[in-house]
Amino acid sequence: MTATHTAHAHTAKQGWAGGLMVFGAVMLLLAGMLDVFRGIMAIAEDDVFVTTRNYVFQFDLTSWGWIHLALGVIGMLVSVGLFQAATWARVAGVAIAGLIIIANFLSLPYYPVWSVVMIAFSGFIIWALCVVKRDDYKDSFGQSGA
Template sequence: MTTSMTPHRRSDTAEAAAGGLVMFAAALLFIAGILDLLRGIMAIADDDIYVSTPNYIFKFDLTSWGWIQLVLGVIAVIVSVGLFQRSTWARVVGVGIAGLLIIANFLSIPYYPFWSLTLIAFYAFVIWALCVVPREP
């Protein structure tokens, strides 16, 4: 009984699907990063747009919160550019920044609930897409 010593290679179809999944995650991260960037600008420019929630445990100055959203959105856009170039560092940082943005959007649910929940879903998909695809050789 002999066993083959050749390394297992993924099929071309599986590699194409994995590459497509990463590109979709990159596009989603780019779009969601732009949306967070714009949300940060809205909070900095005019925080009267946001709903006031007097009994929420996590209370923030909305101008400061706007700067946080702005910075995280810019980082997400930069990381998405790295993902479009298939950089390994971008996959690692992409998971991290998407996780931070999930936390940021969770904390801002009382101010913009539908928007926050939508972006949480986007970032959760980005994390899934970047973690499920095997590392390229």
């Protein structure tokens, strides 16, 4: 391989890494915003939710609303750190996306289709944040790998 080819491959790799980080940040921002809206709807006890009986993980609809609202706000805050390529935000983004998956699974009977959509959405966030090597995304944002 020539030095030019290696430099081009390295630059392309950094471009993909930066793109995936931005993708993960935007997706987490959107998931957070949608979770905030879902939380507000649940707190207001909107008629869009299904009422269920005898569900093992049954909480009051208002409780689910506060859970989704909190996860949404935290997700939106973490996405700001992802736009700055902060390592803490990458770890926190995976954790928040995982918690969003769990919350949507547990509240599945209340809003089934949307819960499945959010589970898939959060899976893409985890993938985007886990697939990139640290040095690649740090370099793509113009920061040192240290």
